[in-house]
Amino acid sequence: MIENIAIDKVSEGEFGNMREEWNSLLEESVTNEVFLLWEWMYAWWDVFKDGNRELYLLRGKNSMGETIGIAPFYLQKQTSFGNFRRNIIRFCSSLETYPDHLDIITRKEYGHSFPEAVLNYLNRHDRDWDLIRLDGVHEDAMIKKYLASARPGQNGIVMTSIPSARCPYLVMDKTFDGYLKSFSSKKRQTLLRKRKILMNREKALLKTVRSDEELEKHVQELFALHHERAKRKGIKTNFGGENLYRFHSRAIHDLLKKDKVVLACLHMESPPLVSYYCFKHNQKYYYFQAGLSDEGEKKSAGAVLFSLIIEKAFKEGCKEFDFLRGSEEYKFYWTKTYRKDYSLIVRKDNLMNRMTYYFHAMVGRTLPRIQKIYKPALP
Template sequence: MIKIEIVQSEEGFLALASEWNALLDASGLGNIFLTWEWISTWWTCFGRGRYKPWVITARDGNDGRLVGLLPLALQTVNLAGLRLRQLSFMAGDRVIDHLDVIAKPSHSHAAMPFFVDCLVGKSVEHDVVRLDAMKADSAFVKALLDTIEQRPDDASHMAIDSICPYLSLPDTWDGYWASIGKQSRYNFTRKAKRLQARASGPVSYRRVETKAELSDAIRELVRLHQARQQQKGNPGAFAQKRAIEFHTAVAERFLDKGWLRLYLLTVGEQVIAAIYCYKFGGKFSFYQSGYDPAWSECSPGALIMLHAVREAISEGAEEFDFLRGEEPYKSLWTSTARTDLRLRIATSMPGWLILRAYQLAYQGRRAIKANLGWGNRHAKAAS
């Protein structure tokens, strides 16, 4: 027997802290973006005051053990003059991937219909469900889409693919170095020599391992990332002060847990590149990077990425995950990818009107890209 509850208070959400990561470990998902440290830090920095917790929990009816949860948040939004209640994944406004219901495998099948009913059942009170970066092959997503597609009069939806490149890692660095081919080895060697020739001091890579180093390292990461992005005309991931505060807090908590992998490339005392990754289970997740544009001719961004891959292999990681996005540089590292889904589901007439506007806007963007010759092989919309 499964007992379902929707936790809708901050106190109730925070009370889940002692059970959260144990359930995540038991689920086998191995996703750092589903850890208590990531989700609760998001709540502190972005959720409180803007969202209301809406965490679906499943407990064993016999002993009360937590056997499943789906961490959602409820927000009232004004869209096109309509005031709507929108459900979204906690931390879904950040760049995170491969989200799913967190459940014990032994209880997942029994709990799944209840989770789906809480989102799209006939008695729901919200207008729109917005789920970004959901695992496309998860049992939860399949059950959710199956339910929607069987009831076309009750709910409309939109599903958009997100491509998430990743690199499967060999057991040894020598194995990886041999696999990339003679030309790539030559290019990396040439870049390293060019950097060494220009440097006025020793060139070194170092990993941030203590709290004493962390604040300066985060500051350098932000500086280098923003400098590169602004050169390209982009706002950058750290344009908002709150984003810097969030990642500073996450990095500190991950450092305590042994999950942070923040590397700096230095020439003498000058930091010219930084890469910000996480290690959780057998996976390295690349989150962000930056380099000094003044050193572009030496390709410090590529060199520090290569260093991070080497470190991942040395630690026995099975995968280097580049997360979502089809940026051209990722294709230089891997040709393999998995798919996540962005889901938009209407559960009321006002929600349907907004969903239809989303669909029309998305179709317009696709048409513009097609006319420009960009194409879009990975998107789909349904209603």
């Protein structure tokens, strides 16, 4: 017998009081990733909510009234091409903070019935939305598997799945020394020599933030070093702005209490040579962001600090080190293995939505070409 699952929409007030219920369910969920924690999701909503966003968080309850699933959505009210308006359902936090491995939250036994109930709810309330755009979706996500099984016209929707990012990761099934033995002799000796020079000869100090008193200064240094490097390299970065700073300060503050944040830096003087911002959750380390000074780059401080953090993860018995999205060369220095994240686009299977979808696809392909050809003269 298939259990009936009731879906309701969670209010903002309820969202603010769901910490224990949310995180307890996440611990039992098939997809248990750090960016699905209540602290991350709620901090994002509290900082970035505005008049063009509506919380669309769906909760599933079984016949006994127990919460068995959460779909952490919000509704983005978007206007484009003049007055053309669309309501787009997205994962909370997916735009400004660029998290990886997102999914709905539910236990394995509800891996089919909960996403089915969510989709049925969305079909019944199809006037609320025009498009569903889910970014940063885990390659094994329950929502991806369920939507992939929905054929065109079935449940009234059509799904497109697009690989969006490679996420390198290291399986930690050895000791740290055993892992280093997987390197070539030259590569291993070079890394150990850099560590010895910086840590022993030049007396660099490893510092890890452990209290709120140290937090604000470290976050300021992280942002400053990150932007210093971006300017030095002539690259654009999305890791900036007052709201993003407020979000990360708050998320770090909340997650540090649960020992789920690792803020580490190498110092010789002030400011630090390098600063890394990592998470740890569910026997995994996640590398999220970094700042590197010009002097630190010359001294290979980034590679040295990476090696120290990876060694720490081995010693703590972690099973994986996740470098998250990005195919940068320095990530593949440590591993050759990667998984993919996906963007899922779900549209209602009707003539108007087909026309809208193909129009936006055509504009998306054509506009960049026009912009390359036509460059207006500077005043």
